[in-house]
Amino acid sequence: MRRYPWIVLVSLFFLVGCQDPYSNQKAPPSSKETSKFGSYQNVFNNTYQGPKGGDSGVERWKVETGNAYNKGNTKALVTIVEFSDFQCPFCSRGAKTLDGIVKKYKGKVRLYFKHYPLSFHKDAHLASQASLAAGAQGKFWEYHDKLFANQKKLKRPDLERYAKELKLDMKKFKAALDKGTYKKQVDDDFVQGGQVNVSGTPTAYVNGRKTSVDAKKIGELVDEELKLAAGAKTTGDAYYTELIKKAKSNKPKKIAKKEKKEEVIQNVSVGNSPNTGPEEAPITIVEFSDFECPYCSRGAKTAKKVKKAYGDKVQLVFKHYPLAFHIHAKPAAYASMAAREQGQFWAYHDKLFANSKKLDRASLLKYAKELGLDIPRFTQNMDSYAVKAHIDSDMKQASKVGVTGTPAFFINGRMISGAQPFSKFKEVIDEILIKKGFKKSELPEEPAEVVEVGNAYYKGSKDAPVQIVEFSDFQCPFCSRGANTLNLIAKAYKNKVQVAFKHFPLSFHKDAPLASQAALAAGAQGKFWEYHDLLFENQKKLKRPDLDKYAKELGLNMSLFALALDTAKYKAQVDADLAQGSKIGVSGTPTIFINGRKAKGNTFEELKKQIDPILLKNGYKKSDLPEKPKRVIKVGNAYTKGNPKAKVTIVEFSDFQCPFCSRGARQVGEFIKYYKDHVRLVFKHFPLSFHKEAHLASQASLAAGAQGKFWEYHDRLFANQRKLKRPDLERYAQSLGLDMQKFKAALDNGTYKGQVDADLKQGGKNGVSGTPTMFINGEKAKGYKFDELKKQVDPILLKLGVKKEALPKRPPKVVKIGDAPYKGSPKAKVQVVEFSDFQCPYCSRAANTLNTLAKAYGDKIQVVFKQYPLGFHKDAHLAAQASLAAHAQGKFWAYHDKLFANQRALKRPQLEAYAQQLGLDMGKFKAALDNGTYKAKVDAEMANGTYIGVNGTPSVFINNKPAIGLSFEKLKEQIDPILLKNGYKQADLPEKPLKRINTKGAYSKGNPNAPIKIVEFSDFQCPFCSRAVGTLKKLQKAYGDKVQIFFMNFPLSFHKDAHLASQAALAAGEQAKFWEYHDKLFA
Structure with missing residues (x-):
């Protein structure tokens, strides 16, 4: 019989949604590639303790959010990044699904949108650009919804119509599309998608974990991530950045320093803009800002700090870039320039940033009065053409030098985008100054804040050379840990430090403000620190009755304590601490300052690294510095x-x-x-x-x-x-x-x-x-x-x-075979052991590969099956027991195949149905499940797996070593060298068997004796299948009698008309018109 090479074309692009058939990107073969062997990762792989980055035991992709639009809580612990295409019908559904997820997990999830317009969706790229142009006017999500609601109408006139409906500034909108302002951002998103293995749309990443946009799957991942994040020390961007720091990416490595492209230096002229500092200063910082932008307020504070630190070395210049969606920003800009006419620009600038939520006309006039400005002159200048022209000129200049958001700073022409910290400015400024001949010793340190201790409670000495001030919240779980650390610091360093406590109850911790007042009331009776400890030990019980209870336990005078709370005696002190914290940049808790500088980290070791250099500078010797106190955990009556x-x-x-x-x-x-x-x-x-x-x-x-x-x-x-x-x-x-x-x-x-x-x-x-x-x-x-x-x-x-x-030694890790089911020969030189889970979809694929492997190699190898049901697969353990009950009756492999063929139906009744179909003795089978006869065996195999390093499924070992990769080819690469070493010849080693596809009854065209057989699995309602028709026609035309093409029906369940269409085509075929009818359907 003649052997033919077979080519199988499966037209199933839709399985991940819309997929670019011209893309060469490979999807990952399994949910974990970071281990040495492919594995469907058990998500329960670590303690519930927050992010572990790339080594958390689950595969994460480094999906940076960049400047993408987002919705949800910015401080959420779960970040979902969606790659989508406005012309893709699956993305439209996906958008609704993800919106539902954001609503369901309110406050716990944030969603970012990335653009991935596929090449065959001709209008998608421009639609993406249009959405960004709408976003620049504060209407990204509204425009996003419009596009998905009108997917079949995405031509330029349609895009403009939607912009008009949303009352966008049409001049700006059209200009953005004409100039391709956002083309690069869309292209960058697309490239990023490729780097994180996006191959179709929609594709979502939940904290970097790739998934299809399915509500159930995403919900499960969100739940898992929330558990993993319990107890995290950070939130939002900080948490997410740390989590994906070591995650996977196909991003090209950075260019070596010597090849690094020179940074773009913009020529940003100062003109007649407001400025402070000498014109001849070696550093000129030009700031483009918006008085209504909260980030600009932060940026302004940093700029002020930089100017103060560097003095005459810096000239600071202010330019206006009021964003279109900040409705009060332009009038505020006009007002600031009117104040400049009376020599009060910087004072007015400070007023505006201090009151950025109150910038209506009346407020602008009020601030002018407070500064003693001439009001008629102020209003005249504010409404003058000259002032408006100045603002317009600043905005045009901003666009020319690449400003797209605020704040944006140019340091001698080098751009710093966003509200960056002092350290970022220092890095750029110092580099420039050193190049200009300044010495390192002439450059300033970051200025310390003045943190007044005032009447705060403290431990240690008020005259200590090291002052540690903690801003804390009694209801914050991270503060509880911080309190323990600072208690250790105070004990270890004694009078060398002063450790002061400041109150910073966060607005969303409803019981924290009263708890702070209660602590101060206890302090008035000499029991602040004892009460402080009780509050942190009982953070979930901080209602008024609880606060009274703790006061009683400490023997406080309850009349005085109650009176203090009833009259809010200490509310003003708590509010003063809050105001002080906000003024010096506290935005979350715990925040610790060491001699006025924000501490880096809050563990004993991290704080010690910052405290010790100060003490050494103050005359202490190394031998005077304490080690971390030994923790003593009392055993008590524990077992x-x-x-x-x-x-x-x-x-x-x-x-x-x-x-x-x-x-x-x-x-x-x-x-x-x-x-x-x-x-x-x-x-x-x-x-x-x-x-x-x-x-x-x-x-x-x-x-x-x-x-x-x-x-x-x-x-x-x-x-x-x-x-x-x-x-x-x-x-x-x-x-x-x-x-x-x-x-x-x-x-x-x-x-x-x-x-x-x-x-x-x-x-x-x-x-x-x-x-x-x-x-x-x-x-x-x-x-x-x-x-x-x-x-x-x-x-x-x-x-x-x-x-x-x-010292004790553990015996080498060996896979215990015991009486586990196997194929091949127990005397074979190669032993392939698979730890598997009948409910794991990746295991089903691996089972097919290992079956092929066993057939190909015969008695040269032994393929062994070991049970490893994962905890979150509810039916897997019983299915494993059922397979062993079938094994006892000599039908393991037949039952194994049944289970993998029916992975979604593994409840007890179904397990019994499969046993019945295989003719098992049902009395014995049911008894084995009822009595848990094989439960211990399954548990023992799991224990053996865990012992040798299994932490997910499928996990394969070849001669006790983890297999690298799970494809036939990869396994072959590892098996063949062992066989060759054991006396086999190259000629004895098998090739991968060809897939034999039964084409009986299928319609075909071309030469029946052709050397190449092409089998296409297709669906008459699938748009991608329609395209494949043209490709196959061209192929046949090019190769003539060398190919024969078979058509196999594969109607998808969600294509409601496809099954009947397939039947109709076959009916037409009965009348010798299959291909003509086939063409009609696809047309």
Whole structure:
């Protein structure tokens, strides 16, 4: 029989939405490529502790938001970036989906829009430019909605009509389209899309994680990301930037310095613009600004700071660029120039920025009066042609030098865009000054703020050389940690520092202002710091009755305390702290100043790096500087494992409902097994508030411990994390033979609630914010895997006198095969082991590849299947057990294929239906599932997988080493060298088998004996399939008798008319008119 090369054309561009058929970009083969082997990543891969960037265990792409338009809370912890095309029908649906997500997760999500106009959507690029032109007039989202509502009408006249409907300035709008003002921004978005593997539209990224625009999928990712971000120290841009810092990108590497293109220097003339500083100054800073722009207000403060620091070395020039969507900005600009006519420009400038939300005509006149200006002259100048012409001239100049937003600064012609910090200005200015011959010693440091301590409470000495002022909020979870750190600083440095507390209750923390007043009321009775500690220990209980309760606990005079709160005696002091903080740039909490400079970081180590140099400059010796105090975590009545007299103590704060803790428990449990003589493990309870069953589960474990079964019960809970309701807890107790009367009474009476709460409090005091968190001899552990623990414990033991050869060693990591199902020969020289999950879509693909591999290599390899159901796949564990029940009856592979063919239908009834179809003994099969006969086996395979490094599925090992890549070709590259080393010849090694497609009954055209067979799977309602028709006709014309083309029907479920159209084509075919009818349908 003759073998033909077969080409399969599957016209399924739509699967990710609209996709450019001319794009050469590859989509990632799986959701994780950062590990050595392809894997559908288990998202539960780390503690709930905020961003870990590129090493968080999930694949993230470095999708920078840049100047894209956004909606939602700018401080949200979840950033969604959408790449979209205004002419793509799927994008229209996607826009509604994403809008729904923003509404559903109000305040928790922000959405950015990026342009990705596909080449075959002829009107899409101009539509994108038009949306940006509308955005420049403050109407991006309204225009965005118009475009999606009118996708079939996106020609230039239509775009202008929509602009008119939105009352845009048509002159500006048309000019932007005529000049292609926003063409580059659209092109830049498109290029960025390519760099992060966008290959079709719409494509979304949830905190850098690529996904299709599907409400359910995105919702799941948002939920996961919110969990991962619990306890994050930053929000918004800062959090997102840190998260994607190490993420993937196909962006070309930066050009080496020597090849770096010279920076563009703009010729920005000063003209007769308001300025301050000598004309001959070596540095001229020209600022383009808008009095209604909040960023400009910040930029103005920084510019003032720069001028003050550099003095006569800098001339500062102010130019106007009032943005069209700031309706009061132009009149404010006119008013400032009118004030200039009376020599008061800078004073008026300061007034406007201090009141940027009140810039109506009446307010502008009021500020002029406050400055003692001549009002008739002021109004005359304000409305004069000369003033308006000056503003217009500034705006034209701004456009010429590339200004598109405010604030924009030019330092000797070099542009700095946005409200950048002092350090950014300093970097550019210092570089220029050094080139002009100035010495480094002549250049100023960033000026320190004057932070008056006033009547704030403090620790340490008021005469100390180091003054630390913290602006804090009793309801802010990050401030609680900051308080612990500063307490350690005060203890360690004693009178070398002054640590002062300032109140900065954030507006969205409703109970924080009263809590601050209460702390000051307690301070008036000599108990500020004790009350401060109680508030931070009880941050979720700060209502008035709670505040009174804490005052009573401290033995305060309740009449005085109540009177202070009732009369708001200390409100003015709290407000003064808030005003002081705002004035010096505090916008979030905690914010710490060290001798007037904003501290970088808030850990003990980070603050120490900033404190010690100041003390050394003030005459202290290195030996006078303290080390970080050793953290002592009291064991109390916690349960322990290992040697009670061990030199190393590991304290684990854990949560029975946390999936990471389950892994941590396995890892640390195995570690103790090998290190039992040297290490003691202490278990502390830290049930997270959003795990509703975790607290009672902790109490139940202590109730079991009272009957001598803590660790056995601990293991039960972690083995059954999804079943922790009261009846479940009682069932586990019964299975361990506990006295049920005592057990139930302990839960009913909350006997151990106090102990769990005490552990929570202790954890909080020691900086625990997520689980699992472990401490090794008081130091926070870096990781909890066996090797990570070993790296931290061994040096301690060596320092304590344990000899290197006495340190425990773990046996090499080996995949345990046992009686796992396999294909091929158990005596083969190559063993391929797959850890898989029947509900994982990537595993289904991997199963097909491994099946092909087993067929191709026969007895030269052994292909083994191991179970690794992921925690978030609800039906996977039972499906794994069912496959083993089928294995017991000799039908594993047939059942395996059934499960992968029906991944969305894996509930108990369906598992039984598949067993019945395969003729299994249903009595035995059902009994195996009812009794959980194979549950322990599945768990054991998972434990073995975790032990050897599996953290997602599919994970493949070749001779105990992780496989690199999961395609047939990649696996072949790793298998063949092993076989060649073991005596096989190159001729013995197989090629990848060709796909055999059954074309029986399919209509074809061309030579039946042609050497090339092309099979097209198509849908009569799919627009991309219509294009493929023309391509295939050209192909046939070019190759003639060398090709035969087959047509296979593949009507998509969401194309409602496609199935009947396919039937109709076949009916026409019965009358010998298939191809003619085929052409009619596509036309």
